[in-house]
Amino acid sequence: MGEKRTLELELATPGVDAQGRPIRVPLGVAGGERAEGPDLRSELMLINIGPQHPATHGVLRLVVELDGEVVVRVIPHIGYLHSGFEKLGEYRHYNQIIPLTDRTDYLAAPSNNVALALAAEKLMGIAITPRCTVLRVIACEMSRIMSHLVWAGTTAIDLGAFTVFLWSWQQREGIYDLLEEWCGARLTTSLTRVGGMMADVPDGWTAKLRAWLAALPKTLDEVDTMLARNGIWLGRTQDIGVVTATEAVNRSLSGPMLRASGVAYDVRKDRPYLGYETYDFEVPVGEHGDVYDRYLVRMEEMRQSMQILHQALDRLPDGPVNADDPRVILPPKHRAMSDMEAMIYHFKQVMEGVSAPVGEAYLAVESPKGELGNYFVSDGTAKPVRWRIRPPSFINLQALPFMAQGHLLSDLIAINASVDIVMGEIDR
Amino acid sequence: MNGATPNPSAAALQSRFGAAIAGTHMSCGDTIVVVARGRAHEILRWLKETPTEAYEYLVDVTAVEYRDRERPLEVVYQLWSLSRKVFLRVKVELPKGEPLTVDSIVDLWRGADWLEREVFDLFGITFRGHPDLRRILMWDGYLEGHPLRKDFPLRGRFSRAEQVRQALTKTPEAHHSAEELAVAAAFQRVSDDSRERLERAGPGGGT
Numbered sequence: 077m078g079e080k081r082t083l084e085l086e087l088a089t090p091g092v093d094a095q096g097r098p099i100r101v102p103l104g105v106a107g108g109e110r111a112e113g114p115d116l117r118s119e120l121m122l123i124n125i126g127p128q129h130p131a132t133h134g135v136l137r138l139v140v141e142l143d144g145e146v147v148v149r150v151i152p153h154i155g156y157l158h159s160g161f162e163k164l165g166e167y168r169h170y171n172q173i174i175p176l177t178d179r180t181d182y183l184a185a186p187s188n189n190v191a192l193a194l195a196a197e198k199l200m201g202i203a204i205t206p207r208c209t210v211l212r213v214i215a216c217e218m219s220r221i222m223s224h225l226v227w228a229g230t231t232a233i234d235l236g237a238f239t240v241f242l243w244s245w246q247q248r249e250g251i252y253d254l255l256e257e258w259c260g261a262r263l264t265t266s267l268t269r270v271g272g273m274m275a276d277v278p279d280g281w282t283a284k285l286r287a288w289l290a291a292l293p294k295t296l297d298e299v300d301t302m303l304a305r306n307g308i309w310l311g312r313t314q315d316i317g318v319v320t321a322t323e324a325v326n327r328s329l330s331g332p333m334l335r336a337s338g339v340a341y342d343v344r345k346d347r348p349y350l351g352y353e354t355y356d357f358e359v360p361v362g363e364h365g366d367v368y369d370r371y372l373v374r375m376e377e378m379r380q381s382m383q384i385l386h387q388a389l390d391r392l393p394d395g396p397v398n399a400d401d402p403r404v405i406l407p408p409k410h411r412a413m414s415d416m417e418a419m420i421y422h423f424k425q426v427m428e429g430v431s432a433p434v435g436e437a438y439l440a441v442e443s444p445k446g447e448l449g450n451y452f453v454s455d456g457t458a459k460p461v462r463w464r465i466r467p468p469s470f471i472n473l474q475a476l477p478f479m480a481q482g483h484l485l486s487d488l489i490a491i492n493a494s495v496d497i498v499m500g501e502i503d504r
Numbered sequence: 505m506n507g508a509t510p511n512p513s514a515a516a517l518q519s520r521f522g523a524a525i526a527g528t529h530m531s532c533g534d535t536i537v538v539v540a541r542g543r544a545h546e547i548l549r550w551l552k553e554t555p556t557e558a559y560e561y562l563v564d565v566t567a568v569e570y571r572d573r574e575r576p577l578e579v580v581y582q583l584w585s586l587s588r589k590v591f592l593r594v595k596v597e598l599p600k601g602e603p604l605t606v607d608s609i610v611d612l613w614r615g616a617d618w619l620e621r622e623v624f625d626l627f628g629i630t631f632r633g634h635p636d637l638r639r640i641l642m643w644d645g646y647l648e649g650h651p652l653r654k655d656f657p658l659r660g661r662f663s664r665a666e667q668v669r670q671a672l673t674k675t676p677e678a679h680h681s682a683e684e685l686a687v688a689a690a691f692q693r694v695s696d697d698s699r700e701r702l703e704r705a706g707p708g709g710g711t
Binding site: 328339346440447478503 | 571586591618
């Protein structure tokens with residue numbers, strides 16, 4: 077064993093030594109306290125999960141200390157996907173930041189785009205048009221459904237139910253087709269602009285969304301039939317990773333993680349944006365705060381999002397999508413090429429960007445993962461002094477060691493899946 | 505939202521803590537209270553535990569450094585009262601030239617743990633009393649400094665070649681937590697600088 081070999085390298089071996097015996101790493105030899113006494117616990121074992129492991133949903137690395145099969149301690153390591161988005165944002169105009177937000181929670185890019193645009197508009201004091209408001213609601217709720225579909229699929233696959241993954245992926249494909257028609261991109265949508273949208277929806281698009289919505293309940297019912305009363309699913313999820321309401325609040329959990337514990341905090345209801353107070357929808361709340369309740373909450377959230385989408389489609393007003401504000405909205409190309417004033421505005425926006433007044437704004441939206449906040453500090457120039465994302469997955473993930481303690485290793489996978497993490501958002 | 509009227513908690517804080525409140529102002533409809541660094545922990549505890557305030561939910565902890573080099577750094581706490589549905593932003597100013605330290609609030613909100621680690625990692629602000637203050641997004645032996653500071657160049661301090669060289673020669677123990685170091689130490693396989701960190705953490709690898 078060479079000098080350079082580290083603990084992980086050893087753990088990365090097949091787990092058996094030359095004689096074919098399993099390699100065990102005794103913990104606490106240095107302290108000595110665990111090495112003596114008539115303790116019936118077996119030697120503790122340290123295993124490494126990730127960063128390249130499908131059950132870690134990205135590049136999360138977990139170092140797990142096991143007593144037999146029971147988790148004694150979990151130490152998460154993050155940062156493998158750190159790209160310095162917040163630093164990059166300080167060197168970009170507000171509209172140029174939008175593509176960065178696609179890459180944070182890449183499973184629900186439209187809601188990140190909306191969150192960023194809303195925060196920038198709050199900072200600059202820009203009012204958006206009624207059509208834009210409703211289109212953004214549609215974008216947000218579509219992202220909630222597509223993110224939760226991915227969650228249902230991947231969680232079920234982690235627990236051994238492959239079919240759910242195929243069903244949910246098929247439905248998600250439909251949303252991606254709709255997004256592609258709307259903005260040309262499927263994953264990294266960059267759907268919004270400060271003061272408006274990247275584009276209005278094409279003709280006939282709302283009918284396609286309605287058709288897609290009509291097909292979704294069947295899939296959700298099928299998933300429920302498959303899982304909700306399935307003995308294996310219940311056994312793997314009920315009373316696993318329980319977080320009480322007090323603990324959930326104390327650990328700043330948000331989104332379905334918090335609501336499954338019985339705390340009805342939903343930014344859409346409590347600090348409404350985009351006129352969410354005018355929509356008729358319920359906030360599902362769990363009772364036990366376990367993995368099963370998180371499943372129930374997310375399934376119901378998808379149904380509620382469908383309701384919101386129906387209401388939004390019914391009320392979608394005609395009119396412009398972009399605010400009538402030449403400071404922030406680019407003039408149409410034909411005017412920029414023929415009208416002197418429009419050309420000046422075009423030039424100034426592209427070359428100098430839109431300067432925000434001195435001040436700061438924090439605006440949170442209820443993203444599929446939880447409370448997604450954008451915090452801008454401006455010194456009056458076209459680039460923010462500080463752009464902070466309040467990442468819901470990051471804060472939810474830090475409760476993982478707490479939730480997993482005392483559960484089996486296989487339950488750790490279920491608990492980790494129930495957090496619904498996206499490493500792009502955690503590492504930023 | 506809160507509208508244009510200031511959050512009454514600002515006035516309550518001023519009458520309760522007097523000189524410890526360095527100022528209150530509004531920006532974009534949000535009330536901001538700047539508090540003295542030495543009493544931040546006490547004030548945040550009061551905001552959390554007083555029934556009439558009841559800011560039981562910590563939304564975020566972050567920091568701001570301004571482009572103006574004279575301005576102090578700010579640690580920003582975003583608070584939300586679940587029962588009263590009120591939002592409040594509390595700031596602590598850390599003048600440059602003095603050690604950048606503030607008391608940790610992990611004992612008040614467990615959720616502050618990783619948030620404070622992130623601020624420490626990216627800004628170099630030390631949180632006194634934090635149980636496990638180490639880098640979180642960058643690795644522990646990261647030599648280039650604190651990336652979100654304004655004196656940190658966008659592409660990093662070192663050349664690309666040097667960054668690659670550092671990454672390849674890095675001892676992986678540098679990213680270990682104290683517990684993992686304790687395990688590695690049992691195998692006598694810890695580098696000297698990591699051993700130093702282990703000794704600081706105490707026997708058994710600390711918490």
